[in-house]
Amino acid sequence: MLKGDGTPVGAVLGSGEDTISHSLTLVQRLDALLLQGNSSDVSLRVETPNADEVKVIQAHSLVLSLQSPVFEETLTGRNSSTIILKESSDCAAVFDKFIRYLYCGEISLRLDQAKPLHKLAAKYQVMGLQQGITQYMTQNLARDSASGHVAGWYEYAVLTGDATLRDSCLQFMAWNLSSLLQSGEWGTISSDLLMSLLQRSDLILQSEMELFAALEAWIIQNDPDGLTAENALRAIRYAMMPPRELFRLQTQSTVLAKYQESVRDLLYMSYQFHSASPLHMAKYFDVNCSLFMPRNYLSPVWGAPWVINNPTRDDRSTSFQTQLGPSGHDSSKRVTWNALFSPRWLPLSMRSMYTETGAMQPTRVEGGRPRIIITPATSSADFAGVNFQKTVIVMGLQQGKTVVKHVYNFHQSTEENGDFLSEADLYRKTSDYLMDSSLHLHIVVKPLYQTLITTKN
Structure with missing residues (x-):
């Protein structure tokens, strides 16, 4: 093959044929043709x-x-x-x-x-x-801009019917919500986008209180019609706030004071949720709704960060504690979790032969794939009626900025998910999933009261 100026850079060898390319010269001539x-x-x-x-x-x-x-x-x-x-x-x-x-x-x-x-x-x-x-x-959703651009691109994608761009923008905002809430773009988003975000259970943020504070600021800045404000306020999951925060909101929030009648039933149910045991409450109230479903909260109450240095080297383990459940009845109860990361986990289809020989699980093998298993350190009668969903949030670099690269949901092991870190290529030092040769994770444990919640929102 030849460069556009005719200097050789190699040949493409096929069935006895070489290729000579002057495509660069052609492009340059077409450029000049347009300019002149x-x-x-x-x-x-x-x-x-x-x-x-x-x-x-x-x-x-x-x-x-x-x-x-x-x-x-x-x-x-x-x-x-x-x-x-x-x-x-x-x-x-x-x-x-x-x-x-x-x-x-x-x-x-x-x-x-x-x-x-x-x-x-x-x-x-x-x-x-x-x-x-x-x-x-x-590919440039994370790039810094003076006034923000992701929400604007989302609105444009909706208007033009570009589903790929629309879904990418919405997922990026949901997974990196705190950045959006703190940007100048937050106050300018449309009510439709606002509701699309508020209704999602996969939002990643510090706490429900952070979301309420941002919504309050949006309502004050935009002064929407009453129905829009009421619908937005009813999308807040008040039951995910401790009673002390609910009391503070009712006494200090001007927005909540103005629209309190429209959310009075939700506040009432939230206080009941915190005061009675979930099993007892379920006997009298139908609370099968998103109000009682946690989002992906980064608060220490619901999980812990985990930085794994040189993740391809060997198995790693860590321990952390979470609150048993979001109900105030369970606020003093803690669950200790053991997490094991293996860079080369034995596939499920091959485990039985190892189990019969008495080998410990999981077994590391060459060619295995990365996996995480998260189990409680002890069993307890308090676990009755509680189903724990685990979420592993994987951070990475995009445009020089730390963002959420992927989110994996499972119950016992990431093997249930099937594609955990399948695109990460952890052996490549320049992988977008590695920062300073380390894998940055955040594990969230979401307790769901099965007696209360039987459908996904």
Whole structure:
């Protein structure tokens, strides 16, 4: 193979054939053709509403038609050498970048240019560019920006029907909610996005109180209609707050004071939840709802961080304690958990042969996959009616920023999940799942009262 300037860099050997490539030279010549306007047969006049500024680009109908079916149709039916294009101001500002992509097949962009370029790619049906910018946006959700961009990209994805971008943005916000709550973008999110987040059980945040404080700030800033405020306040899981915090909210929150009647039943049920045993309460009340389901709280009450240095080296173990359940009746009861991490865990299908020989479980084997098993140190009669869901949150680096890379839910072992760290490649020092050669985890234990909760929300 040859570089664009003709210097050899190697050959592609196949069935007796070599390849000579001057593609770089071709791209450079097409770039120059656009810049100089040589042999141009069409003028693109880009106009914006209510603006005097007009951008004129000398182009070539053959190139435009090859790259865009919309341009092909427009140019086929034209009766003038000038095509007038109406674009929004943000799209007009990057229109020359868009046209250059049609000539060269490459583009450079900043965060603030991604959305208008995506708009242009969608409008003119340049599918390769549209998919490429969607991928760029999903890979740059963690990047710092002055006013935030993830919520804005989510709203745009909903508007345009880009399901891939929409789901990526929503998951990123749910898993990194504290960052969103502390950003300038939080106060500007729509009520629809607000409700989408509030209704999720997989939110990762310090506590339910953190979420209420952020919601209170949003309501004060946006002054929504009464129904919107009431629906949002009813999505808060008050039963996940200790009674002392509930009392403080009722005496100090101006928002709760204004809308207390709309959440009075939820507060009443929460106080009852904390005062009586869950088993006793279930005899009299139907409380099968999300109010009694914990989210992924990072508070020490519900789990612990775990940093595993050189995770491929050998098995590791750790211990931590959590509260038995979110009910105040269980607030003084603690469960001690033992966690075992193995970088090469024996697959379930092969365990029986090892068990028969008396080998301990789990067994490390070459080619095994990483696994975590979390078990209580002791059994107790208090566990009756309580089902413990374990969640392992895996942190990683993205755009130089620590973010949640993945979340795994299981009951006994991550083997139940099936894909635990399947994409991590822990043997590669540059893996996005490693920070300073260490695996950064946070284990959350979510107690669910099975007598109360029989369906997932």
